[in-house]
Amino acid sequence: MALKIGIPRALYYHKFYPLWHTFFTELGAEVALSPVTDRNILKRGSDATLDEFCLPIKVFFGHINTILKKADFLFIPRLISTEKEAYYCPQFFGLPDMVRVAFPDSPPILEPTFNVKGKGATIEGVFIELGKSILKGKSESLSAYKKALDAQAGFYSMIAEGTIPPDVFKKLYNNPLTSVKKEKDYGRTGSQTTIALLGHPYNIYDPLVSMNIIKKLMDRNIRLITTEMVCDDIIDAEMKRLRKPVYWASGREIVGAANHFLDSKGVDGIIFIGAFHCGPDSLLKALIEREAQSGDKTALLSLSFDEHSGEAGMITRLEAFLDMLEIKKRRGLTAS
Amino acid sequence: MKVVIPHMGQLDIACRGALRGLGIEVVSPPRSSNVSLKLGARHSPELACLPFKVNLGNFIDALNDGTKMIMTAGGCGPCRFGYYSILQERILQDMGYRFEMVRADEPDRLANLAKTLKDASGAISKFTAYKTVYFIYKRADFLDRIIKWGHFLRPRTSEGNKLSKLCDDAIAMVDKASSLKELRQVKKKVKLLFKDIRIDNAKKPVRLGLVGEFFMVVEPFANMDIERKLGSMGVEVTRGVWLSDWINDRFRFNPFKRNQIKLVNRIARPYLKYPAGGESANTIARTIMFAKKGYDGVIHIRPFSCMPELVAQKILTKVEKDYNIPILTLSVDEHSSEVGFDTRLEAFVDMLVRKRDKRLA
Numbered sequence: 001m002a003l004k005i006g007i008p009r010a011l012y013y014h015k016f017y018p019l020w021h022t023f024f025t026e027l028g029a030e031v032a033l034s035p036v037t038d039r040n041i042l043k044r045g046s047d048a049t050l051d052e053f054c055l056p057i058k059v060f061f062g063h064i065n066t067i068l069k070k071a072d073f074l075f076i077p078r079l080i081s082t083e084k085e086a087y088y089c090p091q092f093f094g095l096p097d098m099v100r101v102a103f104p105d106s107p108p109i110l111e112p113t114f115n116v117k118g119k120g121a122t123i124e125g126v127f128i129e130l131g132k133s134i135l136k137g138k139s140e141s142l143s144a145y146k147k148a149l150d151a152q153a154g155f156y157s158m159i160a161e162g163t164i165p166p167d168v169f170k171k172l173y174n175n176p177l178t179s180v181k182k183e184k185d186y187g188r189t190g191s192q193t194t195i196a197l198l199g200h201p202y203n204i205y206d207p208l209v210s211m212n213i214i215k216k217l218m219d220r221n222i223r224l225i226t227t228e229m230v231c232d233d234i235i236d237a238e239m240k241r242l243r244k245p246v247y248w249a250s251g252r253e254i255v256g257a258a259n260h261f262l263d264s265k266g267v268d269g270i271i272f273i274g275a276f277h278c279g280p281d282s283l284l285k286a287l288i289e290r291e292a293q294s295g296d297k298t299a300l301l302s303l304s305f306d307e308h309s310g311e312a313g314m315i316t317r318l319e320a321f322l323d324m325l326e327i328k329k330r331r332g333l334t335a336s
Numbered sequence: 337m338k339v340v341i342p343h344m345g346q347l348d349i350a351c352r353g354a355l356r357g358l359g360i361e362v363v364s365p366p367r368s369s370n371v372s373l374k375l376g377a378r379h380s381p382e383l384a385c386l387p388f389k390v391n392l393g394n395f396i397d398a399l400n401d402g403t404k405m406i407m408t409a410g411g412c413g414p415c416r417f418g419y420y421s422i423l424q425e426r427i428l429q430d431m432g433y434r435f436e437m438v439r440a441d442e443p444d445r446l447a448n449l450a451k452t453l454k455d456a457s458g459a460i461s462k463f464t465a466y467k468t469v470y471f472i473y474k475r476a477d478f479l480d481r482i483i484k485w486g487h488f489l490r491p492r493t494s495e496g497n498k499l500s501k502l503c504d505d506a507i508a509m510v511d512k513a514s515s516l517k518e519l520r521q522v523k524k525k526v527k528l529l530f531k532d533i534r535i536d537n538a539k540k541p542v543r544l545g546l547v548g549e550f551f552m553v554v555e556p557f558a559n560m561d562i563e564r565k566l567g568s569m570g571v572e573v574t575r576g577v578w579l580s581d582w583i584n585d586r587f588r589f590n591p592f593k594r595n596q597i598k599l600v601n602r603i604a605r606p607y608l609k610y611p612a613g614g615e616s617a618n619t620i621a622r623t624i625m626f627a628k629k630g631y632d633g634v635i636h637i638r639p640f641s642c643m644p645e646l647v648a649q650k651i652l653t654k655v656e657k658d659y660n661i662p663i664l665t666l667s668v669d670e671h672s673s674e675v676g677f678d679t680r681l682e683a684f685v686d687m688l689v690r691k692r693d694k695r696l697a
Contacts, residue, residue: 049650050646050649050650052640052641052646052667053646078609078610080414080610086413087412087413087414087613088414089414089643090414090415090612090613090614090616090643090644090647091612091643091644091646091647093414093610093611093612093613093647094608094610094612094616094647094650094651096609097607097608097609097647097651098647098650098651101607101650101651101653101654102650111609113609113610115610242422243422243425244410244419244422244441246419247412247413247414247418247419248413248414276383277383277641279385279415279416279641279642279643280416281383282381282382282383282384282385282416282641283381283384283388283416283419283420283423285381286380286381286384286423286427287422287423287426290426290427290430
């Protein structure tokens with residue numbers, strides 16, 4: 001019988017799933033993915049953590065809880081740095097350790113440490129080690145890793161074309177993600193309103209955390225650009241303009257994209273989604289908001305979510321923002 | 337050149353005498369108070385952690401008093417502290433203040449500290465910078481020792497007020513010393529003064545470890561003077577973090593003292609395989625060390641929503657059971673009330689005393 005690797009549908013699942021999925025299936029393992037986030041999962045997560053943790057971490061613990069009994073191994077990578085310039089959030093450093101404390105009866109945890117800032121560490125080496133821990137040889141792991149990289153690259157190119165990640169996952173793995181119901185044509189431009197939806201991938205793409213904001217916007221026939229679609233060159237150029245580059249992995253992308261869209265008139269509006277209690281967000285949000293208020297910039301709506309957020313309040317703010325964009329556009333105030 | 341350094345324990349005092357020789361005059365902002373915190377909090381992002389708000393309050397106070405240069409430290413993550421200064425600079429500029437900010441973005445590296453000092457004072461050689469940092473270390477080391485004596489004496493003496501005054505006087509004397517020679521003379525004097533405090537050897541104080549986020553542990557305003565409070569309740573406090581250790585771990589001025597970073601990372605490893613930034617590994621390791629030394633309890637203090645300390649807190653729930661040591665976690669922000677804080681401290685100490693008396697009986 002094939003090994004079952006439990007992967008929670010939370011945190012960096014939303015960005016690295018093609019890589020992980022391909023790697024494990026290529027090695028002959030089976031991937032047990034937790035279901036789509038719902039209230040019950042969030043409640044289980046809140047029970048297993050402390051109240052001051054941010055919403056996505058609570059969601060993550062809820063997902064772990066649902067796959068405890070269904071997997072032979074849990075896959076919880078310790079993401080420290082995957083590029084030289086940036087760290088992940090410190091809470092990611094201790095995720096496997098916290099899971100062990102929260103769920104003493106958890107199956108063994110596969111916890112590869114990704115730290116390219118460390119001495120001599122390569123991502124390739126981490127995957128070979130990871131293969132070793134499920135009793136696979138070096139060459140097997142290496143070829144699986146190559147295929148996984150291709151899958152991840154394919155995923156990135158689809159995003160670059162304008163497909164949002166949940167749709168890509170739907171296409172690739174036939175995942176029943178609730179955020180988007182029907183296929184949409186992303187290529188359309190012209191009179192269509194374009195909005196940049198910025199925030200951590202695990203906030204934006206999770207239907208419960210973001211209260212399905214992607215579907216809400218798409219139903220209103222709005223073209224979306226999310227953080228992952230902005231190319232690295234733009235981010236790097238924006239970082240150079242700052243007094244000091246942001247040193248969090250997705251914080252870099254968010255601030256870079258936000259500053260880019262605030263200045264360029266490529267989009268009609270920007271929506272920033274943050275999580276209550278997210279450490280990096282608390283500072284970066286202030287930075288983006290202050291930038292937005294300095295001079296003639298693109299309109300910005302910043303929303304912050306926690307487990308008590310009411311959907312009605314969010315819809316009201318969203319509608320008000322969209323109405324404002326509409327009025328602005330009609331008056332010809334936006335250049336596009 | 338007048339330069340302001342935000343309050344963090346005795347950091348400003350440690351720096352002042354050492355930087356005097358470089359022509360930098362370190363001004364202490366008015367002692368942090370609820371007024372300055374309110375002011376800082378009003379202009380800070382609502383969910384920024386407490387040190388951010390306290391620091392910003394200090395800066396506003398200092399700029400109002402006419403200081404034109406701010407000196408502060410940064411860092412490159414993963415904790416929020418490294419990005420403080422960028423946002424604080426922006427906020428102060430938006431408020432209309434004109435000033436210059438020099439920051440050490442890599443306070444771990446001597447070259448970077450030297451560059452920061454150069455930015456503030458004009459040309460200085462690398463050797464001078466090294467000497468200056470060494471002098472800061474020596475001062476911080478002695479200031480920490482004064483505090484340690486206070487920790488030992490306070491629960492054992494009935495002359496609490498005299499001791500408080502003595503500690504303050506001793507710190508003021510260190511403040512005035514502007515060379516290593518003067519510092520040595522001050523040390524001799526202070527040691528004699530501390531012999532004056534009468535202690536009651538019959539008293540057997542409860543022993544408590546104090547761990548947590550660096551700023552919260554060393555800054556008496558932020559932790560509501562927890563050390564003196566516990567001391568006067570008859571508790572002997574031992575700190576888990578020291579400014580002098582922080583400097584020595586990075587620059588090894590005293591090579592005979594163990595590198596605390598390596599030590600705590602090793603002890604914490606069974607629970608936390610990779611330190612999650614900040615003082616997370618230190619918090620876990622010190623708690624284990626206190627438990628092994630037979631301490632009666634541990635107080636874990638951190639700012640509200642502190643990322644590394646939350647990881648530590650989650651893991652401490654297991655350490656607490658494994659080592660059977662009571663832990664009280666205090667999460668502090670600008671809304672924390674001192675009365676509620678005191679009540680929890682008193683209840684915790686009462687419990688520890690009763691537990692110990694039961695064990696001894």
